[in-house]
Amino acid sequence: MKHLLKLSDLTREDILSILNLADQLKFERVNGVQKDYLKGKKMGLIFQKASTRTRVSFEVGIYELGGYGLFLSSNDLQIGRGEPVQDTARVLSRYLDGIMIRTFEQQEVEDLAKYGSIPVINGLTDYAHPCQVLADLMTIREYKGSFKGLKMAFIGDGNNMANSLTVGAIKTGMSFAIACPEGYEPDAKIMEWARENGEFLCTTSVEEAIRDADVVYTDVWASMGQESERLKRAQAFEGYQVNAPAMKLAKPDAMVMHCLPAHRGEEITEDVFEAHANEIFDEAENRLHAQKAVMVKLLK
Ligand code: CP
Numbered sequence: 671m672k673h674l675l676k677l678s679d680l681t682r683e684d685i686l687s688i689l690n691l692a693d694q695l696k697f698e699r700v701n702g703v704q705k706d707y708l709k710g711k712k713m714g715l716i717f718q719k720a721s722t723r724t725r726v727s728f729e730v731g732i733y734e735l736g737g738y739g740l741f742l743s744s745n746d747l748q749i750g751r752g753e754p755v756q757d758t759a760r761v762l763s764r765y766l767d768g769i770m771i772r773t774f775e776q777q778e779v780e781d782l783a784k785y786g787s788i789p790v791i792n793g794l795t796d797y798a799h800p801c802q803v804l805a806d807l808m809t810i811r812e813y814k815g816s817f818k819g820l821k822m823a824f825i826g827d828g829n830n831m832a833n834s835l836t837v838g839a840i841k842t843g844m845s846f847a848i849a850c851p852e853g854y855e856p857d858a859k860i861m862e863w864a865r866e867n868g869e870f871l872c873t874t875s876v877e878e879a880i881r882d883a884d885v886v887y888t889d890v891w892a893s894m895g896q897e898s899e900r901l902k903r904a905q906a907f908e909g910y911q912v913n914a915p916a917m918k919l920a921k922p923d924a925m926v927m928h929c930l931p932a933h934r935g936e937e938i939t940e941d942v943f944e945a946h947a948n949e950i951f952d953e954a955e956n957r958l959h960a961q962k963a964v965m966v967k968l969l970k
Pocket residue numbers: 720721722723724725794802929930931
C-alpha cells in the first residue's frame with residue numbers, strides 16, 4: 671500500500687490491518703502511552719473545499735504522532751491559480767513526507783500520486799471519501815464486534831460517501847442496500863463490482879433498503895460543489911429521510927451513522943440524530959484514530 675486514493679485499491683487485508691492499528695492507536699492515546707511513530711515527518715494538507723473534521727483530525731493526528739502538518743489552502747497555493755498538479759506534485763515531494771488532499775476531481779488525486787514521489791491520501795473528492803469510511807468501519811466494529819452478517823442501509827444521494835461505503839461494506843463482508851431517487855445512484859462501475867463481489871441492492875424504496883438493517887447511514891442531499899442544485903435536490907430527495915417511522919423497519923438495535931455535517935430536517939430528523947448521537951460522535955472521533963493508522967502505514 672503506497673497511497674490511499676480510494677478503497678477499491680485496498681485489499682480486505684489492507685483494510686483490516688488499518689482498522690487493527692487504529693484500534694491500537696486509540697488504546698495507546700486513551701492510556702497516554704503513544705509513541706512518536708512519525709517523529710519529524712511532515713504532512714502537507716491541501717484543501718480545495720471546506721472542512722472541520724478532516725482538517726482538525728489530520729492536524730492533530732500528525733502532531734500526536736510526533737510529526738508536523740502544514741495546512742495548505744488552495745486559496746493561497748499556486749494550484750488555485752492554475753499551476754499544474756504534475757508540477758505541484760514534484761515540488762511538494764521535495765519538501766514533504768506525505769500529502770493529504772481534499773478536492774473535486776478524483777483524477778487530481780490520482781495525478782498527485784502519479785507525478786509525486788511521496789504517499790498521497792484522499793481526504794475527499796466528488797468520487798470518494800476513503801478516510802471517512804475507514805473511521806466508519808472502525809466504529810461499526812466497535813459497536814457490533816464484527817462485520818459478519820451485517821446489513822448496511824444508505825438512505826440518500828449516491829455520492830462520494832455512498833461510493834466508498836459500498837466498497838468498504840462489500841470488502842468487509844457486509845451487505846449493502848442504498849435507497850435513492852432515480853438518477854442519483856452511486857457510480858455505475860462501483861455498483862457493478864459490488865453486485866459481482868457481494869450482496870448489493872440499489873432501490874428507490876427507503877422501506878426496502880432499511881428493512882432489517884444493522885447500520886443505517888445517511889449524508890447530505892447536496893454535497894460540496896453542488897450548492898446551486900440545492901433546491902432541485904431538496905425536491906428530488908423528499909422522503910429519503912432517516913426518521914422514526916423508517917427506523918422502525920431497521921433492526922431494534924440498529925446504529926445510525928452520519929459522516930457530518932448533518933442537515934437536520936433534510937436527510938435526518940433531529941430526534942433520530944440525537945437518539946444516536948453517541949454513535950455519530952464516536953464515528954467523528956474515530957477519524958482521528960483511523961487516519962493516524964493510515965499515516966503510520968504509509969509514512970513509517
Ligand atoms: N466528514 C467530513 O469529512 O467532515 P469535514 O467536511 O468537516 O472534514
